Amino acid sequence: MQLDFKARELTIKLVYYGPALSGKTTNLQSIHQLVAGDVAGRLMTLETKDDRTLFFDLLPLTLSSEKGLQVRVKLFTVPGQVIHNATRRLVLQGADGVAFIADSQRSETKSNASSFVNLRQNLAENGIDPAAMPLVIQFNKRDLPEIRTDAEIDALAARGKEPVFKASAIRGVGVLETLLGLMENTWRHLEATHQLEEKFGVRTEPLLAEMRTHLGVKTDPAPEARR
């Protein structure tokens, strides 16, 4: 997080992590399409090869809140391919929250798990306690056959720690809920560690409500998203 008291400006970095081809870039593309133009800036794609991310994608969001605080949210994707680990670790630096995009297909179960282990390793290598990182998990590609069932995911999600969302990024389903869930988690964490309310006079609940409106998410997003 970056704080600029003079400019009343706060920059938050959110990183979309996950195995290759799980739909991280697609999430950003969907958000870019779904969110109003005065909130979302241009989607920047840095170097791709055959549609695979090599460095990162970047989608900036700007939300101005009550009390004139400018909240800049930067959404990054990492390259999912195993070989780009150095880049992944680099992009992960300074992240305030992570959305882990998993591929729902049964066949991808193992690569989801090893990408998650890789996330923990890279966080640790960057000097971050993985347990302290705000995190949400998205099971993407719910539109495909041969996926892990709702019941299976729900049962595990109930035992796990972090909010779990289901999405079909390519259809724009569940992506805003995921983003908002991550924003909430991240904001609460930042509030707890940096006392933003005290410093800026910005109260958490109204701000989150405002973000919900800005992002066009109408309902209160319960962590069990639509199919």
Added chain:
Amino acid sequence: MSEAPDLMHADVSRLEDIVDKSALAEVCRSFFELFSIPIRVFSRDGALLADAHETRAICTYVNTLSGGRLACSALVGEVKNLDPEGTVEHPCFTGAIYRVVPIQYQGRRLGRFVVGPYFPAELRRVPGSLLVIDDGIDGEKARRALGEMPRVREETAKRLSDHLTRILDLIIFSGHRSFLTSEMHVASVRESFRALAEKNAALQEAYDKLRELDRLKSNFLATVSHELRTPLTSIIGYSDMLATGIAGELNEEQAEFVDTIRGKGDHLLALISSLLDLGKLEQGKLSLSLVHIDVPALIEEVAKTLAPAAAKREVQIRTSVDGSLPIVKADPVRLRQVLFNLTENAVKFSPRLGTVTLSVRGTEVDADGEGDGMGLVLLAAPKNALELSVSDQGPGIAAEEHAKIFDAFYQVDGSSTREHGGTGLGLSIVKRLVDAHGGSVWVESEVGKGTTFRFTILEADED
């Protein structure tokens, strides 16, 4: 050049860092050629980044007058220092206008551009502010000079600057992208190199430590086995000889004493061997050589090896293989040791005419990752595993003992050691060996109902 934090947030703090100056200059020039309106682009701290203008007749004229010169330079200074949040139209005393438009990028103000001076089309007369600027001003000359100034309607000026805003945004965006791309190229290479160098150093250190440890361990093992085992073997050997009567016939009491010495000696030797094993395991220095295992053959072999000992106690050993089994990789020597320990125990605690059963079956376990619940939904995929079990019909173990029996030197009750022999190390060795294979071991038992030890080994990855 920008520092790491800018790369971390992919932020732009200075326009001049990222913008392609020649592209910017070209855009400004063609804008000027099209509309004859001057344009200048400033960074946030006031540096002039692009400039396309020609000096206006009115400006030239005004600057020939001393009062005009003063007023003009004051005004130009004012305009240069404007850093507005939104567009402002700043009037000149000549009636012309400077339109100052902030340049926003990713929610941040990076600079501004200034369009003008131009003359508002709506304005018809020479303004009074121009005529009082200097006593020597010639109204007619001023009017003529003003006439050469481009006339722009306010709405047109707004459209032009909106258009320019969009073009500048594109130039900044693509400048930013190529800036980030080249920074990332460098940073990625540097990061890969750093990671490699670190890994190398860690490997070297680990290697050095291992060699030192290895040396110490060999020393220790050699010492222990020499200093303890050698005298012990002599004790056992001499009591053996005594027992055979080499040194003269023994009376009954003497024979019994010698027998006890011999028995305790054997026990001590077993204890020392187990301790050496445990020591190795404790240091975590146990290296497993994992290979595919034919498990049914292995349990068969263990059952056969222990059959004579079991027969002595009139205990029968049975084996059972349930259905098809997942393929596992394990260290054959260690896996055999685990089964052997458990089976030997089971035989020891079996009642006369009892049965010990070794079985194996396929099962599924939840691999819960590192167990702190983080990412469980991703990590806790059910995995195929092999479950091996050893059951006896012995006295059983009370529930409150179940967790403790895998501790080193723990005995269910002190008496059973003496009664049944054994070092109290067997189960802790079993647990460490199973752990080393990434599996888990537990006991199912009730007092009076026999005991079953079970352990699992995860299916081998395909690769």
